[in-house]
Amino acid sequence: MTPIHPHIYITLILLLPCSAPIFSQQVTITGKVEGKDNVENIHVINKTSQNFTITNANGEFQIETKLQDTLLFSSIQHKTRSIIIDKSIIQFRALRVNLEEHVNELDEVIVGKTLTGNLLYDIKNVDGKPPINFYDVGIPGYTGKPATQSERMLHEAGEFKPSMLLGLLGGSVPLNPIINGLSGRTKMLKNRVKLEEKEALMQRIKGRLSRDFFASNPLEEDLRMDFFYFCADDPNFIKHCKNQTNFNILMFLRRKYKQYQENLKSADN
Template sequence: MAQAIELHGKVQSSVNVENIHVINATAQKFTITDKNGAFRIPVKLNDTVSFSSVQHEPKDIIITSEILSIKTISVRLKEKINTLDEVVVGKILTGDLSSDIGNVEEELPINFYDLGIPGYTGKIATQSERRLAQAGEFKPIMLLGLLGGSMPLDPIINGISGRTKMLKGHVQHEKNDTLLKRIRIELSETLFSLNPLEEEFRMDFFYFCEMDDNFYARCAGKTDLEVLEFLQEKLKTYKANQILKQN
């Protein structure tokens, strides 16, 4: 009974069962469910296995001798219900101009869909991305423009002044910031259940991760397992730095 076994399990729910976090904090092991809700994780007697996701209420299972003997488990999770603030439909006029002006109905501006005109439906660029596009970027092929006297000057000027490099930095910072927010929401609970860190240091730790040159490459488009591996590596370094500062 003291030996670890590989537990085969399946999560059931009325909503999506893929990518649910399965954590054995006792053994410091972590995995996620596949598209069918199936998972495998090493356990021992009396280990606590936790299940969590943004769509479900968290749930803990204590590993009993019965579970160890059959080596399988089925877990049903409840969908997490998010309550919304009360919404009032329709306009409410009180007679007070300062408050009623915000409740007056107005017609929406006509767009290209209304007129049957094809329009851009892709991702809307951020302000930094628009500025970078306007600044342009110097490419060697532009030198051919010298022959015809039509070489664009903005990319050269912005390249020499460093403005293009600065704008690229702003665009990357926005991408890092968006990615970091998603990681904090989806992985904080799992990370700190496996690797405890005082609440007051957690935000500082995530900024420490963002400063890593490999942060975006290691985390963007990666699975939770891959991201968690990166976070655990950085947390070891962060804690080691804290010890050095204290000494």
């Protein structure tokens, strides 16, 4: 057998450590989501590292991964898809994902001779006249969001201002705002409206984001509702979550999740 030159041994020893590091390190992958529907705000969740991001208007995203991590792609309009990071993705640091449209199909319903189950078609074929609204008779009307009971009560209570007390001398000031202001009823109604606003916002966030959030931030089922109330109790809950993007809301939830976990550990100790 021909002996191997010592220089070849040295070369092999130097090359061996360089073959694997790229696959063991955490790298940033640039990806693009494609689909028939809107591809903005698709949730991209690394279930392994519990990291997440959201696609931009072009469906593009960046996320840190390593070999064998599982990425979960989720949105209301698309079917959820998971991808395991392989050596090819790590090597090129790029990923292209095609999502299928999520369609909720309803069975066709035929009742009598006119109803088909197609709402637009049935409206055109049903007998009867549409109800008259305020536009038909030329009366201006309110078309905004209907007020809650507490909001209506607060409006009826009126807003007390100290300057109103001067109007008592002329006898031309309504008494309701003054009485409700001095008795504390107006303040109580304002607090009730704020609580209802926080509750409604919290429920909307829970319904829209809880599935994807808990996919990367595991929490026992019986603690999840308590977690959302914990978030809603934050003094800055409205500021961080009202009229904010899903990404900003998820970042807020992540911060509260860490605090919630710390509280659980303190309670156990």
